[in-house]
Each structure stands twice: as C-alpha cells, then as structure tokens.
Amino acid sequence: xxxxxxxxxxxxLFAWAAGxxxxxxxxxxxxxxxxxxxxxxxxxxxTVMMAARLPQLAPDLVAAGSPRLLEPxxxxxxxxxxxxxxGAGVIFKEGVSIQGLTTAAAIxxxxxxxxxxxxxxxxxxxxxxxxxxxxLTLLRWAEARLSGNVYALAVFQFSKGSIDAESxxxxxxxxxxVNFDDRSYALRSSGEVLEFSGVLRAGRRDGLQKMVxxxxxxxxxxxxxxxxxxx
Numbered sequence: 267x268x269x270x271x272x273x274x275x276x277x278x279l280f281a282w283a284a285g286x287x288x289x290x291x292x293x294x295x296x297x298x299x300x301x302x303x304x305x306x307x308x309x310x311x312x313t314v315m316m317a318a319r320l321p322q323l324a325p326d327l328v329a330a331g332s333p334r335l336l337e338p339x340x341x342x343x344x345x346x347x348x349x350x351x352x353g354a355g356v357i358f359k360e361g362v363s364i365q366g367l368t369t370a371a372a373i374x375x376x377x378x379x380x381x382x383x384x385x386x387x388x389x390x391x392x393x394x395x396x397x398x399x400x401x402l403t404l405l406r407w408a409e410a411r412l413s414g415n416v417y418a419l420a421v422f423q424f425s426k427g428s429i430d431a432e433s434x435x436x437x438x439x440x441x442x443x444v445n446f447d448d449r450s451y452a453l454r455s456s457g458e459v460l461e462f463s464g465v466l467r468a469g470r471r472d473g474l475q476k477m478v479x480x481x482x483x484x485x486x487x488x489x490x491x492x493x494x495x496x497x
Contacts, residue, residue, distance in 0.1 A: 286308075315385050429485075
C-alpha cells in the first residue's frame with residue numbers, strides 16, 4: 267500500500283472516530299441523532315473530500331500534469347449545504363420551545379472537521395474535534411452554573427369573588443423574585459373565572475419551581491398553567 271493510500275485510510279478513520287466522539291456526547295444526553303449519525307456524517311464528509319485528493323491517491327485516473335490537489339471549494343459547499351438540511355431535520359418545536367438546535371450545530375460541525383480529515387489536515391481536524399467536544403461538555407457545565415433569567419408563559423385563574431386576587435398573586439411572585447410581565451386579563455366560564463396571563467421572569471434557575479407551591483395555595487385560585495420558554 268502506498269503512503270498516499272495509508273494517509274487516506276488514516277484520514278477516514280480519524281474522521282469516523284471524531285464524529286463518533288461528538289455523537290457519544292449527544293447520545294449520552296438522550297438526543298435522537300447520536301454517535302452513529304455523527305460518525306456517518308463525519309465519515310461521509312471525509313469520503314467526499316477525498317475526491318479533491320484524487321491526483322495523489324490515484325494518479326492513473328487523472329490527466330498528466332494535473333495539480334496534486336483539486337479545487338475542493340465546490341465539494342465543501344455541497345457537503346455543508348446537504349448537511350444543513352440534515353441538521354434541520356433534528357430541530358423541532360415542543361410547545362413554545364425550540365429543541366435540537368445544539369444537535370443540529372453538532373452535526374454541521376461533524377461535517378466540517380470530517381472535511382478537514384478528508385483533505386488530510388489532521389491537526390486542524392483534531393483541534394476542531396476537541397473544541398466541539400469542549401463546547402458540548404465543559405460549556406454545558408459552565409452554563410448550568412451561570413445565573414440568568416428564566417422565562418415562562420403563565421395563566422392564572424381565580425374565582426370571580428376572589429378579593430384582590432391580582433395583588434395577592436403579585437405578592438407571592440415577588441416573594442420568590444419572580445416578575446409577571448406583559449399581563450393580559452380575561453373573564454372565562456360565563457364571567458365566573460378571572461384569568462391573568464403573561465410572561466413570568468425569574469432571576470434564578472430554580473425560581474419558578476420554588477414559587478409553585480405557594481401559588482397553588484393562593485386564596486381563590488381555581489387553576490394555573492406555567493410553560494417554560496427558556497432552558
């Protein structure tokens with residue numbers, strides 16, 4: 267086996283292993299597009315980019331005097347566009363939240379470093395793989411420990427005879443550091459139920475969970491719905 271073919275085989279193996287590593291993180295976190303999907307995307311991208319190295323790998327198949335590396339830009343454009351459609355397939359809407367964006371970005375990244383391996387650029391490919399893994403693991407850990415606002419759509423329903431229901435509700439929310447913004451009002455059940463709706467904004471990640479029990483005990487409350495819109 268020639269050195270060029272050995273290099274090509276190693277490039278494909280690196281691309282396959284790198285995609286699998288990134289995919290394992292996705293599988294571990296319960297994502298549908300896991301280590302098999304990422305491994306295939308990275309390997310397929312590397313395989314396509316091998317066409318740019320055809321003069322090196324199979325000189326008998328190309329015309330004499332051809333450059334040692336064919337122009338890879340059109341191949342890269344086709345690969346990244348095609349993988350973009352694949353990534354769009356893992357993005358879905360769950361209620362008012364959008365899920366799958368990180369997995370889609372990971373699939374697209376797998377195609378990118380797979381292309382680097384396919385071109386024989388091992389060092390940049392390894393650096394890209396490591397940084398993608400660090401983004402998915404270390405930054406997940408850091409993000410979980412960062413303070414930040416949490417938002418939710420909320421609907422609270424009180425019996426019509428409840429005295430000063432809005433003030434009591436706002437007082438409970440404020441005691442937990444939760445703001446009730448963009449409030450709207452409505453009468454339901456033939457005017458027997460007073461409904462407040464709007465956006466809850468908590469300054470702590472556990473702010474919504476801690477307020478639920480107190481809200482549930484509010485005088486006159488007949489029902490409520492809280493839908494998280496940020497993670």
